[in-house]
Amino acid sequence: MNTERADAARNRIALIATAREMLTDVGIDKITMDALAERSGLGKGTVFRRFGTRSGIFMALLGEGERDFQERVQSGPPPLGPGAEPLDRLIAFGRARLRFLQENRDIARAAFDGRATVPFGPPTTMTQRHVRMLLHHMGIGGGDLDILAMQLTAALDVPPLLYTPPDDGARNEQAFEDRLARGWEDLVRRLIG
Secondary structure, three states: OOOOOHHHHHHHHHHHHHHHHHHHHOOHHHOOHHHHHHHHOOOHHHHHHHHOOHHHHHHHHHHHHHHHHHHHHHHOOOOOOOOOOHHHHHHHHHHHHHHHHHHOHHHHHHHHOOOOOOOOOHHHHHHHHHHHHHHHHHOOOOOOHHHHHHHHHHHHHOOHHHHOOOOOOOOOHHHHHHHHHHHHHHHHHHHHO
């Protein structure tokens, strides 16, 4: 196991906290490697070693949020966490995942910066495994649960969710999030119906 040195861990924590402050204070467009180094009081080399690129800053911010999200799924209160019926958990999971993506949309856009066409990795893998487990517990049979879980995961983790505005042009973010959540619940209920 590769353990992080104490000074590297302190620098990581400081840089993430500084990047979060900058999001609030100056906005996402003003967060650069140089600006982060200056504001944090750490050297440019430290920032570049930690993140590699500007998009790396935002990948790290997403990673921190993702760890918190996964903790809520694994041990938080029901229905998102354990203790609820599988259908209720699946609906709650989708709603929470969509909310997480909407709340972090600008960070995710900056993280994927056009280079990563399909973000795949631990968050997507965790989502797919969790969805498959819940489908299994619901007794969904007669099909390939791995493929079904992958297809449902695509409804929660695909880049188009990061860029799709509401159709009505009103750009009412809360209404759009509500529509996405209702669509997820409708999809899940039709699947088991």
